[in-house]
Amino acid sequence: MTTVSGGPPHPGPWQPARVTGIRRETPTAKTFTLTLPQPRSFWAGQYFVVRLTAPDGYRAQRSYSIASAPSDSAEVDLTVEILPGGEVSGFLNEAVEVGDVLDVRGPIGGDFAWDLRPALGLAGGSGIVPLMSMLRHARKLGQPGLFRLVVSVRSPEELYYAAEIQGPDASIVFTRAVPDGHVRPPGRLMARELAAALDGDRDVYVCGSTAFCDAATQLAAAAGVPVERIRVERFGFSG
Known part of the structure; x- marks a missing residue:
């Protein structure tokens, strides 16, 4: 049986991630490709937290599941559903462009991480x-x-x-x-x-x-x- 040794990776500190790609999946969802400063290992099923900070210091953060497969790359794909009145998802949909930098933390989650068993x-x-x-x-x-x-x-x-x-x-x-x-x-x-x-x-x-x-x-x-x-x-x- 195929399995992964050890447990899922734990989240590291907050880090800046540059938006290097944006792709529309449906009328109400986009996939954001983020490039981290360094490659970060993760298991399928884990997620990242995206944090926004306003000029007055107000912060909002939301969790978004990883859509891409684990790899040695520093890139990770997060697919975001755009919710009516969504504070973070609305900003990501309307304001974020390729080249912008977002604060992220992850990967997070162990109970739903896939250990490669069938x-x-x-x-x-x-x-x-x-x-x-x-x-x-x-x-x-x-x-x-x-x-x-x-x-x-x-x-x-x-x-x-x-x-x-x-x-x-x-x-x-x-x-x-x-x-x-x-x-x-x-x-x-x-x-x-x-x-x-x-x-x-x-x-x-x-x-x-x-x-x-x-x-x-x-x-x-x-x-x-x-x-x-x-x-x-x-x-x-x-x-």
């Missing part, structure tokens, strides 16, 4: 971000079957990383609207679909809204996955 990721909407790091990592290792991903999203326009969600290791469940030619009708993730993705002995990583996480966790448990092997990360409004 796993299935169940993503609801923007909950795909940390699971995409895992999928990219498995593909980068040349072991695409090591991690499988099922994404539940309302419509094609809201699907993050649409160009990459292709192949036998990833599938999409559209709940409200489907693209032309899509065989499966719109609807929620079904028990039989989850069972088909659980090919063999796998841990399960669930990420999304509270409602999605509750439903997906119940499906996984009903499919026979021991509760202690189901890891859950809930996304809520954090602006």
Whole structure:
């Protein structure tokens, strides 16, 4: 069994990260490529905190999951959902440009970090971000079957990383609207679909809204996955 020795890396001090790329994923989400002063190791499933400081000294900070696969590079991708009235996400969306410098701290998080044991990721909407790091990592290792991903999203326009969600290791469940030619009708993730993705002995990583996480966790448990092997990360409004 493939595993990672030791535990997930601990966060270092706050450091300046230069924005070296910005890519729009959906009408309400952007991916920011940040270049750190030095390479910083991390595990898929961890996150960074971004801190903004106003001229009067007021500070606001938010946590954003890492979307890129672990590497030896000093670059890290954070995908940010732009929330209505979001204090930090709104600034990142409207004001930040390539070349700007942001204060960041990370990587953070251990409970949801992937240790490279065979796993299935169940993503609801923007909950795909940390699971995409895992999928990219498995593909980068040349072991695409090591991690499988099922994404539940309302419509094609809201699907993050649409160009990459292709192949036998990833599938999409559209709940409200489907693209032309899509065989499966719109609807929620079904028990039989989850069972088909659980090919063999796998841990399960669930990420999304509270409602999605509750439903997906119940499906996984009903499919026979021991509760202690189901890891859950809930996304809520954090602006």
